[in-house]
Amino acid sequence: MEPSEERDLSLEELAQGAKSATQVVATASTSTKNAALAMMAQEILAHSDEILAANEIDLKMASELGLASTAIDRLRLDHNRVLAMAQQIKEIIKLPDPIGQVTSGYRLANGLNVRKVRVPLGVVGIIYENRPNVTSDAGALCLKSGNVALLRGSSAAINSNRVIATLLRGAIGEVGLSPDVITLIPFTDRASAGEFMRLNGKIDLLIPRGGRSLVEAIKENATVPYVIDGDGNCHIYVDESANIEMAIEIIENSKVQRPGVCNAVETVLIHTKIARQLLSALDERLSSVQLRGDLNTTAIVPRALLATDDDYATEFLDLVLAVKIVDDMPDAIDHIRRFGTGHSEAIITESYANANYFCERVDAAAVLVNASTRFVDGNQLGLGAEIGISTQKLHARGPMGLVELTTEKYVIEGSGQVRS
Structure with a gap:
């Protein structure tokens, strides 16, 4: 589904498509996910000129709107930053797949075998400002951890985000996974941001990447679980x-x-x-x-x-x-x-x-x-990339990599036991 097609769908419909994609990506093999990631990195490198051309449009608009120099720096892509986007995806390929990892296990006196296993969260919603590299970082991390990335970027980076998301979706489709594993929301108005924060039953975890006003909006409006990527004083x-x-x-x-x-x-x-x-x-x-x-x-x-x-x-x-x-x-x-x-x-x-x-x-x-x-950065600390830095204490704290995009479930195996 290309961005031009997405504009014909409502936010609710796009979110439902993302939710449906969780059924396949959650059980995809590590080799399939790594193949998709390799294709994603390849597509970014092959189309770097296209990405930079779209980014130039965003930069020009940002300059005309008078965005602060630091905001423009976060928005700006150059050849080295595009190379870094592809390299971070390659680093994620090298990391162990957390899905299916047994984090603990024991046998009870009644013969029941109990273990805790890592599983995906489901749909991870990311709402972010200016940073087009978040599109590729978040998409890659969510894919490797068996999740779907539902992305809602800012108007300032919309052209860059559209090109990057289109390339990533095409790469995912090449290995037989649903392109909806990475879904970019094309709406950037304030009303759609509020609606995004209230996608109950569609978003399993919401992560904001932006300034204080965005974080405050999440606290006031979100009705889905969220992790705060807060201020860095x-x-x-x-x-x-x-x-x-x-x-x-x-x-x-x-x-x-x-x-x-x-x-x-x-x-x-x-x-x-x-x-x-x-x-x-x-x-x-x-x-x-x-x-x-x-x-x-x-x-x-x-x-x-x-x-x-x-x-x-x-x-x-x-x-x-x-x-x-x-x-x-x-x-x-x-x-x-x-x-x-x-x-x-x-x-x-x-x-x-x-x-x-x-x-x-x-x-x-x-x-x-x-x-x-x-x-204090996911890539610098060996996480390949990060989807944010949590400043709260539940369920994750610090740079959020693959493990922080999982939860656990109990698997209990018996041989006919019943409770007395």
Whole structure:
């Protein structure tokens, strides 16, 4: 079914087609799913010019509408990003198929054999903003985990998403699976977004990939189960024992390498004993970054603006960094507890004891020691790709890969037992 045909169907009809496709993909063999994935990667590479041409249309429209530079960066595809899309699909092929894995098993005294087995969730609905790579990442992850991907992208990326989805659907059809295993919703108006969130009986799990307004809309309107891919107000605490050169490298990478993503650092907390030395070096190294700090910070770095609580609570997604000088690690942890969003928190330290103290007491989906926050990414952590980063605690937390797109069921085998 090409996008032109999809426009003739209602959202409810498209969702029903996706639901019907679960019956086959849930039991498809690993070899069949891998063959489809290989074909998907091949199609993306073979039609990269077509993808980039569609993306240019989206970029032009985004520029005319005045979208922020960070939003445009998330929207933008280039040759390397298209290659990365195909490579991530190839990485997913290499990963073990979670479906059918026995996670536990035991035999009861009455002779019943009990085991828990991984099974697909069903239809995974993804509602996302700007990022056309989500179309291929989500589609590939859902396919490998035996799920159907029901995708609802934003108007800003509609041309890119249509081309990518058409290529993926064609590849799936080549191996005999229903193209509806990946279904792109062509409607991008606000009303259809609300309807999408209320597809009871059609969507088994809803995952939002977008900013705070999208997450709030999910919380207010969704009537299907959902996992929140929330804000990334990430912190780095630089301990008094830290290697200063290491700290500078990590902070620069965490902030500058790609500032418009959820795992970029937004606040740096610095132990007072090394504040002057570190801030003087950061002032020079991060010349392109606007600094906002407390009074102690502005005294050391005159160009820094005085920070407010709103600054410390903000996911900037831009070349803006909040800074605070703290008395000790408990002070830093208190700040993280007050302003953190439970995404990713890091410590830079040469003290094993301090690293353990921080890791044990900081409540976040990911805690890093002496490493950039940019590593909190499904691909970087060996998951092949991710469908989102959950900042809640049920049913998944952190980068969501293949395993997080499954649930479990009990299989109980007997030999005629009845309950007395």
